[in-house]
Amino acid sequence: MLTVDIRLAKNEKIPWRLIEEEAILLDLDEGEVLRLNPVGAEIWSAIDGRHTVEEIVAHIRRTFEVSHWTARRDVHRFLKQLLRHALVEERLSVSTESA
Template sequence: MEPQAEKTSHVTSEQYLVRSPFLAWRIIEGEAVIISPQERELHHLNEVGTEIWRVADGSRTLRQIAQELSQIYEITPEEVLPDVLAFAQELVDKGVAFLCDHPTSEDEIEEIGVN
């Protein structure tokens, strides 16, 4: 069964966030810089956005990502979850990440040619 990776307007905490394999990115001085070659766009993430990006490998739900962030920044998962959901939607809208209903790797996204 192929992964169902698609843009969505309704993000849920049980979805998995996976970076697009069609990008180049680096973490420089603690902040992610993402290059979209097709669109010729450069995206710069702040410290919290970089933490989300770093773990957006398709193996964690957005709820799990919120849990990890809550431990790093010493706030409750309930406080950070709305921001994680909104940021995930922003990444999807910019075309740099995908949301999936099950664990999905960047390689699986590349294999089905979602772009």
């Protein structure tokens, strides 16, 4: 389940590059090249295992000057797709990791 305090990290098996304002991902398991638009590329770049979903939403809201609701909806939809295709993975929260 995707919650605002969850942290996600990129699947290390997925090679990717930023090219201008887009991100290109190579899903070797599926044999697909995925091309992310500027919003998707910005979300992808923010997925680093340290930032929470809510922090990514705030970043998208500021960067693209959209409402919190719009940013939240778009980020959540996109992250759910990435999780479904195993392009990202959940990371334990900092408090859980230190326990």
